[in-house]
Amino acid sequence: xxxxxxxxxxxxxxxxxxxxxxxxxxxxxxxxxxxxxxxxxxxxxxxxxxxxxxxxxxxxxxxxxxxxxxxxxxxxxxxxxxxxxxxxxxxxxxxxxxxxxxxxxxxxxxxxxxxxxxxxxxxxxxxxxxxxxxxxxxxxxxxxxxxxxxxxxxxxxxxxxxxxxxxxxxxxxxxxxxxxxxxxxxxxxxxxxxxxxxxxxxxxxxxxxxxxx
Numbered sequence: 001x002x003x004x005x006x007x008x009x010x011x012x013x014x015x016x017x018x019x020x021x022x023x024x025x026x027x028x029x030x031x032x033x034x035x036x037x038x039x040x041x042x043x044x045x046x047x048x049x050x051x052x053x054x055x056x057x058x059x060x061x062x063x064x065x066x067x068x069x070x071x072x073x074x075x076x077x078x079x080x081x082x083x084x085x086x087x088x089x090x091x092x093x094x095x096x097x098x099x100x101x102x103x104x105x106x107x108x109x110x111x112x113x114x115x116x117x118x119x120x121x122x123x124x125x126x127x128x129x130x131x132x133x134x135x136x137x138x139x140x141x142x143x144x145x146x147x148x149x150x151x152x153x154x155x156x157x158x159x160x161x162x163x164x165x166x167x168x169x170x171x172x173x174x175x176x177x178x179x180x181x182x183x184x185x186x187x188x189x190x191x192x193x194x195x196x197x198x199x200x201x202x203x204x205x206x207x208x209x210x211x212x213x
Contacts, residue, residue, distance in 0.1 A: 017039025132150055
């Protein structure tokens, strides 16, 4: 049992070290030597757990996905209005990207690797389905306009989150993700929400962003 625990600790150290380097250098430029140094492990220890840089990157994706999903599940409480949950999830995406290097690396690697071969989970499909379920519930709760397409809303939110991240990385302005998320909600809420509920949800967005900052 002690050997198994040590192996898990080593694996986690490798994933943390790899996440740091993947965030810093990107997948293409990441060097296994730098990852070994950052993780504080031997070359043999790294290869015991991961046979290649690609396998390691996919391990980071899987680990980051599970971390994000665990946090997201805590937000997806059916006692809360679904539109509030959608807003909370968009803020969680920003918050965990800032505070959890494995989650941040996961988001970057999903774009840079671009497929799921060898990866345990299919994050985009799962996230889109979850967002669509929440959007459908928000419509049932009367928080979306009657003419709002819940499928289009779920895709828009996912596209905004990932697109904003790509642009933030490209422009070296990841600190602006919260600002961009707030701007997105301010622009789309009038098109989504009945007029009598618009001010409430505007204020809800601002409160959540203040808490995040």
